[in-house]
Amino acid sequence: xxxxxxxxxxxxxxxxxxxxxxxxxxxxxxxxxxxxxxxxxxxxxxxxxxxxxxxxxxxxxxxxxxxxxxxxxxxxxxxxxxxxxxxxxxxxxxxxxxxxxxxxxxxxxxxxxxxxxxxxxxxxxxxxxxxxxxxxxxxxxxxxxxxxxxxx
Ligand SMILES: CC(C)(COP(=O)(O)OP(=O)(O)OC[C@H]1O[C@@H](n2cnc3c(N)ncnc32)[C@H](O)[C@@H]1OP(=O)(O)O)[C@@H](O)C(=O)NCCC(=O)NCCS
Numbered sequence: 001x002x003x004x005x006x007x008x009x010x011x012x013x014x015x016x017x018x019x020x021x022x023x024x025x026x027x028x029x030x031x032x033x034x035x036x037x038x039x040x041x042x043x044x045x046x047x048x049x050x051x052x053x054x055x056x057x058x059x060x061x062x063x064x065x066x067x068x069x070x071x072x073x074x075x076x077x078x079x080x081x082x083x084x085x086x087x088x089x090x091x092x093x094x095x096x097x098x099x100x101x102x103x104x105x106x107x108x109x110x111x112x113x114x115x116x117x118x119x120x121x122x123x124x125x126x127x128x129x130x131x132x133x134x135x136x137x138x139x140x141x142x143x144x145x146x147x148x149x150x151x152x
Contacts, residue, residue, distance in 0.1 A: 004067065021038075031122045067094060077111055078111065078149075079111060095128045096132055116147075119146075120145070126146065129148050129150075133150055
């Protein structure tokens with residue numbers, strides 16, 4: 001099976017995005033889509049109501065969305081990153097491909113790095129970020145998440 005295609009999100013992706021969030025298992029939802037936060041944020045693209053400067057990529061296999069990576073605060077030197085892969089793609093290091101896509105864009109724009117946070121219990125995400133060269137800076141924010149920085 002060829003690798004999924006990673007491309008910028010398009011206006012005709014709305015249903016794919018909704019289905020992608022619907023296939024998430026409970027642990028993924030609890031880490032990534034608590035109170036539908038990231039779904040609602042993604043839908044802002046289609047509604048034209050983004051508040052931060054965003055850039056979003058989707059991975060698609062046939063007509064199915066199997067990955068999502070996005071940046072916000074792209075009008076700053078160090079944007080923030082969010083990521084999720086479809087349940088059936090987990091554990092195949094596909095997240096790394098998505099991060100590399102976002103990182104290549106940041107480098108092409110002369111950014112200084114990428115920031116992100118993750119839940120203390122999200123050990124899969126931490127393994128991915130550390131393999132991708134992110135360094136753990138400490139505990140951050142009201143939810144006691146871990147703060148990571150990839151410094152270019
Ligand atoms: C976090 C996420 C993006 C990681 O992507 P991925 O492509 O599955 O990542 P990997 O294949 O590199 O797996 C990451 C690590 O998880 C660990 N892992 C794999 N299977 C595991 C399992 N069943 N239980 C616990 N850890 C596991 C491994 O340590 C692996 O790293 P290694 O193979 O180098 O040792 C993906 O799991 C996901 O979408 N999760 C739900 C959404 C989410 O949590 N997003 C991040 C919010 S901050």
